[in-house]
Structure formats: C-alpha cells, structure tokens
Amino acid sequence: MRETWFTSLLFVFILCLGGGTSSAIHAQEATAEQAESSTTEVEKAAEVEESIEEGKFEDPEEIEEQVAEAPKWVKTVDEWFGTYLVVPLFTVLFYDFETGDWLGTSIPFVVLWLFMGAIFFTLRMGFINVRAFWHAITITRGDYDNPDEEGEVSHFQALTSALSATVGLGNIAGVAIAVSAGGPGAIFWMIVAGVLGMSSKFAECTLGQMYRKVSPDGTVSGGPMHYLKDGLAELGLGPLGLVLSILFAILCVGASFGGGCAFQVVQSLNSVEEQLPWLEAHRYVYGLIMAAAVGVVIIGGIRSIGATAEKIVPLMCGVYVATALIILVMKFDQIPAAFALIFERAFSAESVGGGIIGVMVTGITRSAFSNEAGIGSASIAHSAARTDEPVSEGIVALLEPFIDTVIVCTMTGLVIVITGAYDRTDPTFADAITTGEGARLTSLAFGSVLSWFPIVLSVAVVLFAFSTMISWSYYGERCWSYLVGDRFSMIYKMVFLGFVFLGSIVTPQNVLDFSDLMILSMAFPNILGVALLSGKVKRTLDDYWGRHKRGELEKFPKEEKV
Amino acid sequence: MIWLPKKTVVVPVDFSKESFRLLNLAADEFVNDIKELHAIHVLPKLSAAEPGVIWKTVTDQSRKEHAAVALKKCLDNDEKFEGLNIEIAIGDPGRKVIDYCKGIEADLILMGYSKPNDGIRMSAGTVVDRIVRVSHCPVLVFPPETV
Numbered sequence: 001m002r003e004t005w006f007t008s009l010l011f012v013f014i015l016c017l018g019g020g021t022s023s024a025i026h027a028q029e030a031t032a033e034q035a036e037s038s039t040t041e042v043e044k045a046a047e048v049e050e051s052i053e054e055g056k057f058e059d060p061e062e063i064e065e066q067v068a069e070a071p072k073w074v075k076t077v078d079e080w081f082g083t084y085l086v087v088p089l090f091t092v093l094f095y096d097f098e099t100g101d102w103l104g105t106s107i108p109f110v111v112l113w114l115f116m117g118a119i120f121f122t123l124r125m126g127f128i129n130v131r132a133f134w135h136a137i138t139i140t141r142g143d144y145d146n147p148d149e150e151g152e153v154s155h156f157q158a159l160t161s162a163l164s165a166t167v168g169l170g171n172i173a174g175v176a177i178a179v180s181a182g183g184p185g186a187i188f189w190m191i192v193a194g195v196l197g198m199s200s201k202f203a204e205c206t207l208g209q210m211y212r213k214v215s216p217d218g219t220v221s222g223g224p225m226h227y228l229k230d231g232l233a234e235l236g237l238g239p240l241g242l243v244l245s246i247l248f249a250i251l252c253v254g255a256s257f258g259g260g261c262a263f264q265v266v267q268s269l270n271s272v273e274e275q276l277p278w279l280e281a282h283r284y285v286y287g288l289i290m291a292a293a294v295g296v297v298i299i300g301g302i303r304s305i306g307a308t309a310e311k312i313v314p315l316m317c318g319v320y321v322a323t324a325l326i327i328l329v330m331k332f333d334q335i336p337a338a339f340a341l342i343f344e345r346a347f348s349a350e351s352v353g354g355g356i357i358g359v360m361v362t363g364i365t366r367s368a369f370s371n372e373a374g375i376g377s378a379s380i381a382h383s384a385a386r387t388d389e390p391v392s393e394g395i396v397a398l399l400e401p402f403i404d405t406v407i408v409c410t411m412t413g414l415v416i417v418i419t420g421a422y423d424r425t426d427p428t429f430a431d432a433i434t435t436g437e438g439a440r441l442t443s444l445a446f447g448s449v450l451s452w453f454p455i456v457l458s459v460a461v462v463l464f465a466f467s468t469m470i471s472w473s474y475y476g477e478r479c480w481s482y483l484v485g486d487r488f489s490m491i492y493k494m495v496f497l498g499f500v501f502l503g504s505i506v507t508p509q510n511v512l513d514f515s516d517l518m519i520l521s522m523a524f525p526n527i528l529g530v531a532l533l534s535g536k537v538k539r540t541l542d543d544y545w546g547r548h549k550r551g552e553l554e555k556f557p558k559e560e561k562v
Numbered sequence: 563m564i565w566l567p568k569k570t571v572v573v574p575v576d577f578s579k580e581s582f583r584l585l586n587l588a589a590d591e592f593v594n595d596i597k598e599l600h601a602i603h604v605l606p607k608l609s610a611a612e613p614g615v616i617w618k619t620v621t622d623q624s625r626k627e628h629a630a631v632a633l634k635k636c637l638d639n640d641e642k643f644e645g646l647n648i649e650i651a652i653g654d655p656g657r658k659v660i661d662y663c664k665g666i667e668a669d670l671i672l673m674g675y676s677k678p679n680d681g682i683r684m685s686a687g688t689v690v691d692r693i694v695r696v697s698h699c700p701v702l703v704f705p706p707e708t709v
Contacts, residue, residue: 152614161613216577216632217605217625217650219614297610307616384613474611486606487654487689 173438189363194405197373208379222383260472265503287504
C-alpha cells in the first residue's frame with residue numbers, strides 16, 4: 001500500500017521536474033482554435049462580418065487596439081505577469097504528458113488527479129455524498145449543536161463562512177467561461193464533478209476537524225497544513241507530511257493572490273464596466289478602490305464591514321438563484337431542450353473544446369475552481385465548527401459543492417444555454433467570449449431576458465468578489481502564519497492588497513491562468529495526504545454512522561441551547 | 563539573590579513547558595525577594611475574516627477570559643501562585659510585554675530563549691531579542707537547557 005503511494009509521490013515529483021512546453025495554455029489555444037473552426041456555417045460567419053461592419057460589436061482587432069491604447073506601465077506589468085509568472089508555472093504545474101499529441105486533447109495532470117481523487121473518496125466512503133445528504137441538512141439546521149463543545153461557530157455558521165469563499169465569481173464568471181470554452185456539455189461534467197467532489201469535501205473537512213488546534217483563548221486553527229503534517233506523522237510518514245504541508249501552505253498563499261483575489265477583481269470589474277463605461281479606460285481606479293475597501297477590513301481591522309459582506313452573501317446568492325429561476329420559468333418550454341443539448345454535447349465527439357475529453361477537462365476544471373472540492377481550502381473554515389464529532393462537520397461540508405455547483409452553477413449554465421450566450425457567432429456575446437470576460441457574459445445572458453438584471457448582478461458581483469477576497473485573505477493568512485508565524489502577517493496583507501490592484505490591470509486571461517494553476521495545484525499535496533489518511537476517516541465515519549443509525553447521537557433541542 | 567530585594571517580576575508565558583518552568587522558578591527561588599509576580603500572555607490579533615469574528619461568537623473579551631482560565635488551569639491551582647497577577651493582552655507580543663512592564667514599573671523580566679529555527683525569524687529577530695533591546699528594566703534570559 002505504502003509503495004503505491006510512494007510511487008504516486010514519485011510521479012508528482014517527476015511531473016514537477018519534467019517541464020516541457022505543452023501546457024494548459026496550449027490547451028486553451030487549441031480550444032479556441034477548435035471552437036473557431038467549429039463555426040464553419042457560412043451564414044453565421046456572414047452575419048458576424050455584417051455585424052462588425054454595422055458596428056454592432058467590436059471585432060478582435062478593435063480589442064487589440066484598445067489593449068494597445070492602455071498605458072505603457074500597465075502593458076509592462078501585464079507582460080511581466082504573463083511571461084515570468086504564468087507561463088513558467090503553467091509549464092510545470094499543468095504538465096499534460098503530451099496528451100495533446102496522442103489523445104488530441106490536452107489533459108493537465110492536475111485535472112485527472114482531482115477527478116480520480118473524487119471518485120476514490122466516493123467509493124472509499126461508500127457514497128457518503130448520497131447516503132448522508134439528509135443527515136447533513138439535519139446537522140446544519142442545528143439538531144445536533146451542542147453549545148458546550150469546543151469550537152468557534154455552529155455548523156450552519158461554518159458552512160456559511162466556507163460558502164462565502166466558494167460562492168461567487170466561480171459560479172457567475174466560471175460557468176460562463178466553461179460553457180463558452182467547452183460548450184453546453186461542460187455543464188454536465190461540472191455537475192458530475194460537483195457531486196463526486198462532495199465526497200472529497202467530506203474527507204478533507206473531517207480531517208480538518210480531527211487535527212485542528214484549539215488555542216488557549218478558545219480559537220481554532222485547522223486545515224490541510226495541520227492534518228498533512230500531524231496525520232501523516234501518525235502513519236510514520238512525518239517527513240512526507242511536513243513537505244506536503246509546506247507545499248500546500250505555499251500554494252494556498254499563491255491561490256489567495258490568484259483565484260481568491262486577482263480573479264475576483266478582474267471579473268467583477270468586467271461586470272461593473274458594463275454599467276460604468278468610464279472605468280474601461282481607468283481600470284486601475286477600480287483596483288485602488290477595491291484595495292482600499294479590502295485593506296480597511298484586513299489591515300484596518302474594521303470587522304463590521306467584513307462581517308456584513310460575508311453575511312450578505314447568502315442573501316445575494318438567494319437573489320441570484322431566484323432571478324435565474326424567474327428566467328427559467330419564463331423560458332420554461334426551452335428547459336427540456338437545454339438539458340438535452342447539455343447531455344448530448346457532454347458525450348459528443350464534435351463538441352467544441354476538443355471533443356468529449358476536452359469538454360470533460362473544461363467542466364472538471366471549472367467545477368473544482370468553483371467549489372474547491374479536493375483543494376483543501378474549505379477545511380480551514382470548517383475546522384472552526386463547534387463540535388467534538390469531526391465526521392459531523394465533514395458531512396455538513398459535503399453540502400457545499402451541492403449548493404455551489406449542483407444548484408448555483410447549474411442555474412447559471414441553464415440560463416446561458418437557453419439564451420444562447422455561448423454562441424461565438426452571436427454578435428451580442430462574441431466580444432465577451434473572445435476576451436474571456438465570464439461575468440460580463442453572464443450579465444449579458446441574464447440581461448437579454450431581464451434588462452434590469454445586469455445592474456443587480458453588478459452589485460452582487462462586487463459583493464461576491466469582496467466577500468470572497470476577505471475569506472481567501474483569511475485562508476492565505478492562516479497558511480502564511482503556518483509558514484512564517486503570526487508576527488509577519490502584515491507582509492502577507494500588503495502583498496494581498498498588491499494583487500487586488502494587479503487584478504484590475506492584468507488581462508483576464510493571464511489572471512485566469514494564474515488563478516487556475518495556483519488553486520488547482522493545491523490538490524496535489526491535499527488529495528495525496530487525504531488519500532493516505534482515508535483509512536482513518538473511514539473508520540471514524542463507520543463508528544459515527546453506526547451510532548447515528550442506532551439513534552445514539554445526542555440531539556439538542558433549541559430551547560436547551562438558549 | 564540579594565540583589566533583588568522585593569522586586570516586581572514579570573514572566574511572559576506562551577503556554578510552553580519552558581515558560582511554566584520559569585514561572586515555577588520565579589515562585590520557588592525568588593519568592594523571598596519578590597514583591598509582586600506577574601504572568602503575561604499575549605494573544606495574536608485575529609483576522610477580520612475568522613469565522614468566530616464574523617459571527618461575533620469570538621470577541622477580544624471572550625478570548626481573554628478563555629486564556630486566563632486556561633492559564634490558571636495550567637498552574638494547577640498551586641498555592642504558591644495565589645498572589646499571581648495574570649495579564650492577557652492582544653497584539654504584538656514584544657510591544658505588549660514592554661508596555662505592560664513599563665505600566666507596572668517592573669524591575670525584572672524573566673524569559674526563556676530558543677534559537678530561531680528559520681531564516682525569517684533569524685533576520686527579523688525574536689520576541690526575546692526585541693524585549694532585551696527595548697525593555698526599560700533588566701531582562702534575565704535563560705537558555706532552554708538551563709530552564
């Protein structure tokens with residue numbers, strides 16, 4: 001058994017050393033080429049040309065001209081970001097073993113790793129994602145909340161805190177990017193990855209609770225950096241655990257700068273620009289405002305702002321889902337056809353984005369980016385839950401990918417498919433698709449049915465982005481503290497704010513690439529460690545589930561808690 | 563210990579074995595020379611995004627109370643610590659210890675010292691380094707092997 005895992009580790013090591021030129025950048029280029037070549041219909045092409053001539057939308061050359069008009073220092077920063085940060089990291093971390101040559105579609109190893117990990121945890125935990133679903137709801141509504149147990153917050157509060165980091169631009173912009181790059185079939189694979197990811201989330205959040213540290217002041221600190229180090233040390237794999245925990249912490253800090261920060265800024269900016277066109281020429285102003293707002297919370301310590309923003313997320317999420325439902329009700333007759341299209345394109349060799357495998361890769365990537373299952377970040381928040389039963393919090397955590405991906409992402413995806421917002425030949429959407437502006441694309445899709453919604457969406461997007469940045473600054477700071485101690489957190493906060501600003505001036509594609517590679521790479525150390533510790537999780541789960549089935553778990557009526 | 567007649571002594575406690583040994587040492591060995599014995603523990607500031615902070619289930623006051631209880635529990639209700647003054651502060655450890663010592667006009671600070679085990683602490687200095695540099699009163703630093 002151990003040999004197998006050492007072989008896996010060796011595999012990852014070789015992967016990191018291998019380098020090579022193929023990367024997901026190439027995959028994306030290939031995706032774009034294939035997508036372009038798939039639109040061979042002469043009539044549609046003629047329509048596009050006609051639209052350009054009529055000035056209905058900007059053509060790619062115009063976009064290039066706009067970029068060329070950007071201040072020189074902005075271009076320099078963007079070029080530096082792309083050339084020296086994104087490309088080298090992509091080449092190493094997203095190595096695809098030349099699958100582009102022999103499969104026709106590039107499969108970054110990390111995507112395979114995430115998907116296989118989710119399948120493994122689903123089987124190992126006996127389909128916990130299905131059988132514990134109702135129990136998860138009962139725990140979340142507080143039936144088992146014991147106020148005397150150690151921890152900071154209730155199960156519901158922990159779930160909400162974790163959701164504020166996951167529900168956001170990944171659900172709005174990420175889905176649009178997935179559908180525009182991989183076609184409607186990508187939604188199917190997002191949902192599949194989300195359902196399987198529930199098991200990954202369960203395993204990692206259970207471990208987060210098992211190995212959390214309770215400080216003398218009653219606060220709690222947990223997450224992959226702790227269970228990788230301490231858990232693997234229990235298995236006699238101390239050095240490996242230490243290396244993985246450090247690697248995880250480094251990648252988490254990087255991810256907080258990318259997906260947790262720059263991606264949020266650039267995508268929310270794209271949506272806000274629709275309402276405030278003046279910002280198009282002064283993007284850095286938005287970056288400065290966001291940096292100031294985040295700085296007030298994370299450096300200034302104005303806790304009420306952060307708290308309010310985080311609590312507003314469920315409300316905004318409700319508004320978003322309700323609006324999507326309104327659109328779906330209005331277009332009720334098209335829903336069966338949309339589902340049929342999603343299912344058909346999920347298994348169609350002719351799908352845009354490189355056939356069935358390409359669509360799978362796109363769907364799984366965007367799903368993991370959205371719900372963070374297998375990434376390990378959420379276990380930092382879930383470890384704060386007030387409980388002595390680690391499994392119970394793991395079970396609550398499995399609701400996260402369900403809410404994030406199966407509900408919210410599916411809603412977004414359906415609206416995009418029904419409104420045709422993935423069609424590159426449609427002049428309304430072509431510009432946003434070409435430039436990878438997912439939030440803008442979703443805004444256009446919703447706006448094509450409800451003209452007032454883009455304004456609401458812009459507000460929602462800014463709030464989502466803000467709350468996600470606050471949450472990710474917490475994840476990043478925890479990992480930073482794990483690496484260098486609490487005393488130096490100010491350095492981290494300053495760099496974080498720097499990336500908030502950078503997000504406003506770097507091109508969306510560079511930010512997306514950087515965000516992808518940082519967040520998804522966290523799965524390397526995390527899934528390896530969780531898989532090694534899965535035996536312990538399984539034993540604890542069996543014990544817990546047995547007591548649950550025998551009715552031995554103590555319930556706490558609401559009046560007792562008061 | 564003739565040179566320490568009836569002094570006010572402060573022992574910063576970080577819940578490590580070494581810091582409790584020092585506290586015991588102060589209570590056992592210096593007992594006849596001490597006017598007041600103080601233990602100070604400094605908590606780090608919490609992130610504004612900490613779940614407990616967001617939901618207001620964790621406050622500075624609750625943290626201080628928890629830490630004071632935990633400290634008393636570690637001292638095992640020993641009689642020799644009956645007159646011990648416990649201070650729980652929040653913020654930068656070096657700065658808070660120095661400020662507290664100034665405030666109570668401490669005559670001596672007892673601290674344990676361990677070598678920094680990483681480059682950052684080595685270059686930026688440890689809490690002990692800073693207290694020794696800035697403190698208004700003598701600081702008696704014990705290497706780990708002597709505590």
